[in-house]
Amino acid sequence: MDELLWAALWIYKATENVEYLKYVVEKGTSFGGTTWAMTEFSWDVKYVGVQIIASMLLLEEKHKEHKQVLEQYRSKAEHYICACLNKNNSTNLRRTPGGLLYTRQWNNMQYVSASTFLLTVYSDHLKTSNQTLECHGGTLGPDDILSFAKSQVDYILGSNPMATSYLVGYGPTYPKRVHHRGASMESYRESKGFIGCTQGYDNWYGKRDPNPHTLVGALVGGPDSEDGFEDDRGNYVQTEACTYNSAPLIGVFARLHELEGGEKSSTISLLSSS
Structure with missing residues (x-):
């Protein structure tokens, strides 16, 4: 239902065909968009993304006729933002002792990067609309939300109890044994012999040596709930790299680059023009 x-x-944003917006409005309750208060955003659970985009439509005069339903979407979006910053009465996202958002053991960084992107987008949304967010635990301004998003990026890049970057190729210390077949086997330039599945597993998977290739830009699964991390190719729960881990960080990096005086590239404008 969330995928629909x-x-x-997104089709409405691309085409401005109001039939697609009506679909989102009319199906909000039956499909869970206006009723599910979530604490996860991922490739498999997209409700929060829907809720945040729907709430951003409230800024435009042409959407006033759907204000009542869009406000319901916004309520659920704000529940998620408050949960990330530990400002709900009960339902909040877990954190490791070092401060990293923690959803589940296997490949937790996918949830961290996705959450960080949404926090960055919503921070810009609040700033653009000159609003604050009222949570049960207090008021959050756009700078509060963006500051927390930055703390997650800092953790990813090395400000953590393990003093390691989880973005491969960044910083002096990062995972050297990424669970990635192409990166963990030697180049064709070095060995032109055929390597089948069995040979790859027998000859390379169990090696303790670092990968012969650095998978620059890959975001691995990351630490456990106590900030522990084992750089082992067989430890796929923590060392597997996925495109949906690193993809959400691009917009976040662009926004933080702007804050450091780089070329203006607001994430909310990127989202609005997509």
Whole structure:
């Protein structure tokens, strides 16, 4: 159901065909968009993304006729933002002792990067609309939200109890044994012999040596709930690299680059023009 709402909302943004917006409005309750208060955003659970984009539509006069339903979407979006910053009465996202958002053991960084992107987008949304967010635990301004998003990026890049970057190729210390077949086997330039699945597993998977290739820009699964991390190729729960881990960080990096005096590239404008 979340995929249908997600698809309809993006098609509406691309085409401005109001039939797709009506679909999101009319199906909000039956499909869970206005009723599910979530604490996860991922490739498999997209409700929060729908809720945040729907809430941003409230800024435009042409959407006033759907204000009541869009406000319901916004309520659920704000529940998620408050949960990330530990400002709900009960339902909040877990954190490791070192401060990293923690959803589950296997490849937790996918949830961290996705959350960080949404926090960055919503921070810009609040700043653009000159609003604050009222949570049960207090008021959050756009700078509060962006500051927390930055803390997650800092953790990813090395400000953590393990003093390691989880973005491969960044910093003096980062995972050297990424669970990635292409990176963990020697180049064709070095060995032109055929390597089948069995040979790859027998000859390379179990090696303790660092990968012969650095998978620059890959974001691995990351630490456990106590900030522990083992750089082992067989430890796929922590060392597997996925495109949906690193993809959400691009917009976050662009926003933080702007804050450091780089070329203006607001994430909310990127999202609005997508």
